[in-house]
Amino acid sequence: MSVAPISAVVTSSVTPTAYVSSASPAGTAAAGATDGAFASTLASSVDSLQAMQANTDQLAVKAVTGNLSDVHDYTIAATESAVAMELTSTVRNRAVEAFNEIMRMQA
Amino acid sequence: MGTFGAIGIAGSALGTYRKWLDAVSDNLANVNTVRSTSETAFQARYIVAQANDSQGGDGGGVHVAGAAFGSAEGRIVYEPNNPLADADGNVRYPDIDMASQMTQLIMAQRGYQANAAVVDRAKELYTTALQIGRS
Amino acid sequence: MFGSISFDAMSSALDALSLRQRVIADNIANVQTPGYQAKRVEFEDALTAAVKHGSGTVKATTQTSLEPTREDGNNVNLDTETLSNIDTNLRYQLASQAVSGQFALIRAAMRSS
Numbered sequence: 322m323s324v325a326p327i328s329a330v331v332t333s334s335v336t337p338t339a340y341v342s343s344a345s346p347a348g349t350a351a352a353g354a355t356d357g358a359f360a361s362t363l364a365s366s367v368d369s370l371q372a373m374q375a376n377t378d379q380l381a382v383k384a385v386t387g388n389l390s391d392v393h394d395y396t397i398a399a400t401e402s403a404v405a406m407e408l409t410s411t412v413r414n415r416a417v418e419a420f421n422e423i424m425r426m427q428a
Numbered sequence: 429m430g431t432f433g434a435i436g437i438a439g440s441a442l443g444t445y446r447k448w449l450d451a452v453s454d455n456l457a458n459v460n461t462v463r464s465t466s467e468t469a470f471q472a473r474y475i476v477a478q479a480n481d482s483q484g485g486d487g488g489g490v491h492v493a494g495a496a497f498g499s500a501e502g503r504i505v506y507e508p509n510n511p512l513a514d515a516d517g518n519v520r521y522p523d524i525d526m527a528s529q530m531t532q533l534i535m536a537q538r539g540y541q542a543n544a545a546v547v548d549r550a551k552e553l554y555t556t557a558l559q560i561g562r563s
Numbered sequence: 564m565f566g567s568i569s570f571d572a573m574s575s576a577l578d579a580l581s582l583r584q585r586v587i588a589d590n591i592a593n594v595q596t597p598g599y600q601a602k603r604v605e606f607e608d609a610l611t612a613a614v615k616h617g618s619g620t621v622k623a624t625t626q627t628s629l630e631p632t633r634e635d636g637n638n639v640n641l642d643t644e645t646l647s648n649i650d651t652n653l654r655y656q657l658a659s660q661a662v663s664g665q666f667a668l669i670r671a672a673m674r675s676s
Binding site for chain 2 (some may be wrong): 383384385387388389390391392393396397399400403404
Protein backbone atom coordinates (compact mmCIF):
# COMPACT_ATOMS: atom_id res chain seq x y z
CA MET A 322 0.00 0.00 0.00
CA SER A 323 1.58 3.32 -0.95
CA VAL A 324 1.60 6.38 1.25
CA ALA A 325 0.23 9.55 -0.36
CA PRO A 326 2.49 12.58 -0.07
CA ILE A 327 1.12 15.58 1.78
CA SER A 328 2.22 18.10 -0.83
CA ALA A 329 -1.38 19.32 -0.96
CA VAL A 330 -1.05 20.84 2.52
CA VAL A 331 1.92 23.07 1.76
CA THR A 332 0.44 25.10 -1.07
CA SER A 333 2.31 27.17 -3.57
CA SER A 334 1.75 30.47 -1.77
CA VAL A 335 3.60 29.36 1.36
CA THR A 336 7.21 28.39 0.75
CA PRO A 337 9.19 26.41 3.35
CA THR A 338 11.62 29.24 4.02
CA ALA A 339 8.76 31.59 4.79
CA TYR A 340 7.94 30.07 8.17
CA VAL A 341 11.28 28.70 9.29
CA SER A 342 13.21 31.99 9.14
CA SER A 343 13.45 34.10 12.29
CA ALA A 344 12.15 37.18 10.50
CA SER A 345 8.85 35.39 10.18
CA PRO A 346 6.32 38.24 10.11
CA ALA A 347 7.93 39.73 7.01
CA GLY A 348 8.30 36.32 5.48
CA THR A 349 4.71 35.29 5.99
CA ALA A 350 3.40 38.67 4.87
CA ALA A 351 5.34 38.32 1.66
CA ALA A 352 4.09 34.77 1.19
CA GLY A 353 0.36 35.56 1.48
CA ALA A 354 -0.44 37.75 -1.53
CA THR A 355 -3.87 38.99 -0.42
CA ASP A 356 -5.98 38.27 2.63
CA GLY A 357 -8.54 36.38 0.56
CA ALA A 358 -6.01 34.13 -1.14
CA PHE A 359 -4.33 33.25 2.11
CA ALA A 360 -7.55 32.54 3.92
CA SER A 361 -8.79 30.24 1.20
CA THR A 362 -5.39 28.54 1.10
CA LEU A 363 -5.56 27.93 4.83
CA ALA A 364 -9.13 26.71 4.53
CA SER A 365 -8.23 24.16 1.87
CA SER A 366 -5.27 23.06 4.00
CA VAL A 367 -7.62 22.35 6.86
CA ASP A 368 -9.79 20.26 4.54
CA SER A 369 -6.85 18.15 3.43
CA LEU A 370 -5.84 17.84 7.08
CA GLN A 371 -9.23 16.37 7.86
CA ALA A 372 -8.91 13.99 4.92
CA MET A 373 -5.49 12.90 6.15
CA GLN A 374 -6.77 12.37 9.67
CA ALA A 375 -9.70 10.35 8.34
CA ASN A 376 -7.27 8.17 6.40
CA THR A 377 -5.12 7.72 9.50
CA ASP A 378 -8.13 6.74 11.60
CA GLN A 379 -9.17 4.22 8.95
CA LEU A 380 -5.68 2.68 8.91
CA ALA A 381 -5.69 2.52 12.70
CA VAL A 382 -8.90 0.51 12.70
CA LYS A 383 -7.53 -1.82 10.02
CA ALA A 384 -4.32 -2.32 11.98
CA VAL A 385 -6.09 -3.06 15.23
CA THR A 386 -8.56 -5.52 13.69
CA GLY A 387 -5.68 -7.38 12.11
CA ASN A 388 -6.38 -6.40 8.50
CA LEU A 389 -3.40 -4.17 7.82
CA SER A 390 -0.54 -6.16 6.37
CA ASP A 391 2.09 -3.43 6.86
CA VAL A 392 1.89 -1.74 10.25
CA HIS A 393 4.32 1.00 9.19
CA ASP A 394 1.62 2.29 6.82
CA TYR A 395 -0.35 3.33 9.87
CA THR A 396 2.55 4.84 11.82
CA ILE A 397 3.78 6.83 8.83
CA ALA A 398 0.26 8.13 8.11
CA ALA A 399 -0.19 9.05 11.79
CA THR A 400 3.08 10.96 11.84
CA GLU A 401 2.23 12.72 8.58
CA SER A 402 -1.12 13.82 10.02
CA ALA A 403 0.56 15.08 13.18
CA VAL A 404 3.26 16.99 11.32
CA ALA A 405 0.75 18.42 8.85
CA MET A 406 -1.36 19.57 11.78
CA GLU A 407 1.64 21.22 13.41
CA LEU A 408 2.60 22.81 10.10
CA THR A 409 -0.84 24.30 9.53
CA SER A 410 -1.02 25.48 13.12
CA THR A 411 2.38 27.16 12.86
CA VAL A 412 1.43 28.85 9.60
CA ARG A 413 -1.78 30.13 11.18
CA ASN A 414 0.08 31.44 14.23
CA ARG A 415 2.61 33.23 12.08
CA ALA A 416 -0.18 34.75 9.98
CA VAL A 417 -1.92 36.04 13.11
CA GLU A 418 1.34 37.44 14.47
CA ALA A 419 2.06 39.15 11.18
CA PHE A 420 -1.44 40.62 11.09
CA ASN A 421 -1.11 41.95 14.64
CA GLU A 422 2.32 43.37 13.86
CA ILE A 423 0.95 45.21 10.87
CA MET A 424 -2.01 46.52 12.86
CA ARG A 425 0.38 47.88 15.49
CA MET A 426 2.41 49.59 12.84
CA GLN A 427 -0.66 51.32 11.43
CA ALA A 428 -1.98 52.47 14.78
CA MET B 429 -2.61 -13.81 9.40
CA GLY B 430 -3.14 -10.09 9.64
CA THR B 431 -1.26 -7.10 10.86
CA PHE B 432 1.65 -8.94 12.45
CA GLY B 433 1.73 -11.63 9.80
CA ALA B 434 5.17 -13.09 10.37
CA ILE B 435 4.28 -13.93 13.95
CA GLY B 436 1.16 -15.82 12.85
CA ILE B 437 3.14 -17.75 10.25
CA ALA B 438 5.83 -18.74 12.76
CA GLY B 439 3.08 -19.57 15.24
CA SER B 440 1.55 -22.10 12.85
CA ALA B 441 4.95 -23.76 12.57
CA LEU B 442 5.40 -23.88 16.34
CA GLY B 443 2.16 -25.82 16.61
CA THR B 444 3.15 -28.22 13.85
CA TYR B 445 6.60 -28.90 15.26
CA ARG B 446 5.21 -29.41 18.72
CA LYS B 447 2.84 -32.05 17.35
CA TRP B 448 5.82 -33.66 15.63
CA LEU B 449 7.80 -33.64 18.88
CA ASP B 450 4.81 -35.21 20.65
CA ALA B 451 4.54 -37.94 18.04
CA VAL B 452 8.24 -38.77 18.20
CA SER B 453 8.22 -38.76 22.02
CA ASP B 454 5.26 -41.11 21.94
CA ASN B 455 7.08 -43.42 19.51
CA LEU B 456 10.20 -43.45 21.67
CA ALA B 457 8.20 -44.07 24.83
CA ASN B 458 6.59 -47.10 23.19
CA VAL B 459 9.66 -48.58 21.54
CA ASN B 460 9.41 -51.58 23.82
CA THR B 461 5.66 -51.93 24.06
CA VAL B 462 4.96 -55.60 23.73
CA ARG B 463 1.71 -56.89 22.31
CA SER B 464 0.57 -60.41 21.68
CA THR B 465 0.63 -61.74 18.13
CA SER B 466 -3.16 -61.67 17.99
CA GLU B 467 -3.08 -57.87 18.06
CA THR B 468 -1.38 -55.34 15.81
CA ALA B 469 1.92 -53.98 16.98
CA PHE B 470 2.22 -50.48 18.35
CA GLN B 471 2.44 -48.36 15.21
CA ALA B 472 4.85 -45.46 15.00
CA ARG B 473 3.16 -42.16 14.19
CA TYR B 474 4.51 -39.79 11.54
CA ILE B 475 3.25 -36.27 11.10
CA VAL B 476 2.57 -35.15 7.53
CA ALA B 477 3.24 -31.43 7.20
CA GLN B 478 1.72 -29.33 4.46
CA ALA B 479 2.30 -25.70 3.56
CA ASN B 480 -0.62 -23.32 4.05
CA ASP B 481 -1.96 -21.46 1.05
CA SER B 482 -0.23 -18.10 1.00
CA GLN B 483 -2.84 -15.90 -0.64
CA GLY B 484 -0.75 -13.29 -2.42
CA GLY B 485 1.94 -13.16 0.21
CA ASP B 486 -0.38 -12.44 3.09
CA GLY B 487 -1.03 -15.97 4.27
CA GLY B 488 1.46 -18.75 4.68
CA GLY B 489 2.76 -21.07 7.32
CA VAL B 490 2.34 -24.77 7.73
CA HIS B 491 -0.19 -27.16 9.18
CA VAL B 492 -0.47 -30.83 10.00
CA ALA B 493 -2.25 -32.43 7.05
CA GLY B 494 -2.57 -35.79 8.75
CA ALA B 495 -0.68 -38.62 10.30
CA ALA B 496 0.90 -41.66 8.71
CA PHE B 497 1.33 -44.85 10.67
CA GLY B 498 4.16 -47.29 10.70
CA SER B 499 4.01 -51.00 10.16
CA ALA B 500 1.23 -52.86 11.93
CA GLU B 501 3.09 -56.12 11.78
CA GLY B 502 6.02 -55.01 13.87
CA ARG B 503 8.77 -57.46 14.68
CA ILE B 504 8.02 -60.96 15.81
CA VAL B 505 10.37 -61.84 18.64
CA TYR B 506 10.75 -65.17 20.33
CA GLU B 507 10.19 -64.59 24.08
CA PRO B 508 8.64 -67.67 25.65
CA ASN B 509 8.85 -66.23 29.17
CA ASN B 510 6.75 -63.21 28.30
CA PRO B 511 3.22 -63.46 29.74
CA LEU B 512 1.82 -62.25 26.39
CA ALA B 513 3.62 -64.90 24.36
CA ASP B 514 1.45 -67.04 22.12
CA ALA B 515 1.64 -70.79 21.65
CA ASP B 516 4.93 -70.51 19.72
CA GLY B 517 6.43 -68.19 22.33
CA ASN B 518 6.29 -65.15 20.04
CA VAL B 519 5.35 -61.62 20.87
CA ARG B 520 5.05 -58.51 18.73
CA TYR B 521 7.39 -55.59 19.16
CA PRO B 522 6.88 -52.32 17.35
CA ASP B 523 8.92 -51.75 14.24
CA ILE B 524 10.51 -48.54 15.45
CA ASP B 525 14.09 -47.61 14.71
CA MET B 526 15.47 -45.66 17.68
CA ALA B 527 18.16 -43.98 15.61
CA SER B 528 15.77 -42.55 13.05
CA GLN B 529 13.39 -41.42 15.78
CA MET B 530 16.21 -39.61 17.56
CA THR B 531 17.16 -37.92 14.29
CA GLN B 532 13.56 -36.82 13.86
CA LEU B 533 13.51 -35.56 17.43
CA ILE B 534 16.50 -33.36 16.75
CA MET B 535 15.03 -32.11 13.47
CA ALA B 536 11.72 -31.29 15.13
CA GLN B 537 13.49 -29.49 17.95
CA ARG B 538 15.63 -27.50 15.54
CA GLY B 539 12.55 -26.52 13.55
CA TYR B 540 10.77 -25.45 16.73
CA GLN B 541 13.69 -23.31 17.88
CA ALA B 542 14.15 -21.74 14.46
CA ASN B 543 10.52 -20.64 14.41
CA ALA B 544 10.66 -19.36 17.98
CA ALA B 545 13.58 -17.18 16.85
CA VAL B 546 11.49 -15.92 13.92
CA VAL B 547 8.80 -14.78 16.38
CA ASP B 548 11.40 -12.82 18.37
CA ARG B 549 12.83 -11.14 15.30
CA ALA B 550 9.40 -10.35 13.88
CA LYS B 551 8.42 -8.78 17.18
CA GLU B 552 11.54 -6.56 17.01
CA LEU B 553 10.66 -5.49 13.50
CA TYR B 554 7.07 -4.61 14.31
CA THR B 555 8.16 -2.75 17.46
CA THR B 556 10.48 -0.67 15.28
CA ALA B 557 7.60 0.13 12.96
CA LEU B 558 5.54 1.34 15.90
CA GLN B 559 8.30 3.75 16.90
CA ILE B 560 8.19 5.75 13.68
CA GLY B 561 7.52 9.41 14.40
CA ARG B 562 7.52 9.05 18.17
CA SER B 563 10.25 11.38 19.30
CA MET C 564 9.65 17.09 1.63
CA PHE C 565 7.10 14.32 1.90
CA GLY C 566 6.80 13.80 -1.82
CA SER C 567 10.55 13.54 -2.22
CA ILE C 568 12.31 10.62 -3.87
CA SER C 569 14.06 9.74 -0.63
CA PHE C 570 10.79 9.50 1.31
CA ASP C 571 9.18 7.38 -1.42
CA ALA C 572 12.25 5.15 -1.57
CA MET C 573 12.22 4.58 2.20
CA SER C 574 8.50 3.92 2.09
CA SER C 575 8.89 1.37 -0.71
CA ALA C 576 11.77 -0.22 1.18
CA LEU C 577 9.63 -0.58 4.30
CA ASP C 578 6.88 -2.28 2.29
CA ALA C 579 9.37 -4.61 0.59
CA LEU C 580 11.25 -5.49 3.78
CA SER C 581 8.02 -6.19 5.60
CA LEU C 582 7.01 -8.57 2.79
CA ARG C 583 10.44 -10.20 2.94
CA GLN C 584 10.02 -10.75 6.69
CA ARG C 585 6.75 -12.62 6.04
CA VAL C 586 8.31 -14.66 3.24
CA ILE C 587 11.25 -15.64 5.45
CA ALA C 588 8.82 -16.64 8.20
CA ASP C 589 6.96 -18.81 5.69
CA ASN C 590 10.21 -20.42 4.50
CA ILE C 591 11.34 -21.20 8.05
CA ALA C 592 7.89 -22.48 8.98
CA ASN C 593 8.10 -24.91 6.07
CA VAL C 594 11.74 -25.96 6.59
CA GLN C 595 10.65 -29.61 6.89
CA THR C 596 7.63 -29.63 4.58
CA PRO C 597 8.21 -32.09 1.73
CA GLY C 598 8.30 -30.52 -1.71
CA TYR C 599 8.29 -26.93 -0.46
CA GLN C 600 10.29 -24.44 -2.52
CA ALA C 601 11.77 -21.45 -0.69
CA LYS C 602 10.55 -18.01 -1.80
CA ARG C 603 12.58 -14.86 -2.27
CA VAL C 604 11.61 -11.16 -2.35
CA GLU C 605 13.36 -8.91 -4.87
CA PHE C 606 13.31 -5.12 -4.76
CA GLU C 607 16.86 -3.77 -4.37
CA ASP C 608 17.79 -3.67 -8.05
CA ALA C 609 14.44 -2.17 -9.01
CA LEU C 610 14.76 0.51 -6.34
CA THR C 611 18.33 1.46 -7.35
CA ALA C 612 17.23 1.75 -10.98
CA ALA C 613 14.13 3.76 -10.08
CA VAL C 614 16.07 6.25 -7.96
CA LYS C 615 18.50 6.79 -10.85
CA HIS C 616 15.52 7.75 -13.00
CA GLY C 617 14.11 10.15 -10.45
CA SER C 618 11.37 8.07 -8.89
CA GLY C 619 11.32 6.38 -5.53
CA THR C 620 8.35 4.06 -5.76
CA VAL C 621 8.82 0.40 -6.58
CA LYS C 622 6.85 -2.73 -5.94
CA ALA C 623 8.59 -5.77 -4.50
CA THR C 624 8.29 -9.09 -6.35
CA THR C 625 8.26 -12.61 -4.96
CA GLN C 626 10.16 -15.37 -6.70
CA THR C 627 11.03 -18.99 -6.06
CA SER C 628 14.52 -19.83 -4.90
CA LEU C 629 16.59 -21.83 -7.36
CA GLU C 630 18.65 -23.57 -4.70
CA PRO C 631 18.96 -27.33 -5.10
CA THR C 632 16.45 -29.48 -3.23
CA ARG C 633 17.15 -32.16 -0.68
CA GLU C 634 15.78 -35.66 -1.04
CA ASP C 635 12.34 -34.74 0.32
CA GLY C 636 12.01 -32.06 -2.37
CA ASN C 637 12.50 -29.21 0.12
CA ASN C 638 15.10 -26.55 -0.67
CA VAL C 639 14.91 -24.26 2.35
CA ASN C 640 18.36 -23.43 3.70
CA LEU C 641 17.88 -22.56 7.36
CA ASP C 642 21.19 -20.72 7.71
CA THR C 643 20.52 -18.52 4.67
CA GLU C 644 17.03 -17.73 5.97
CA THR C 645 18.31 -16.91 9.45
CA LEU C 646 20.95 -14.50 8.17
CA SER C 647 18.46 -12.95 5.77
CA ASN C 648 16.03 -12.51 8.67
CA ILE C 649 18.58 -10.60 10.74
CA ASP C 650 19.63 -8.51 7.73
CA THR C 651 15.99 -7.65 6.96
CA ASN C 652 15.42 -6.58 10.57
CA LEU C 653 18.39 -4.24 10.60
CA ARG C 654 17.51 -2.71 7.26
CA TYR C 655 13.93 -2.19 8.39
CA GLN C 656 15.21 -0.35 11.45
CA LEU C 657 17.40 1.77 9.20
CA ALA C 658 14.54 2.70 6.88
CA SER C 659 12.30 3.47 9.87
CA GLN C 660 14.92 5.73 11.35
CA ALA C 661 15.36 7.51 8.02
CA VAL C 662 11.62 8.19 7.82
CA SER C 663 11.42 9.29 11.46
CA GLY C 664 14.42 11.52 10.87
CA GLN C 665 12.71 13.32 8.01
CA PHE C 666 9.70 14.05 10.19
CA ALA C 667 11.91 15.21 13.06
CA LEU C 668 13.72 17.58 10.70
CA ILE C 669 10.47 19.27 9.73
CA ARG C 670 9.37 19.54 13.33
CA ALA C 671 12.72 21.02 14.33
CA ALA C 672 12.50 23.53 11.47
CA MET C 673 9.09 24.63 12.71
CA ARG C 674 10.29 25.09 16.26
CA SER C 675 13.42 27.04 15.45
CA SER C 676 11.47 30.25 14.74
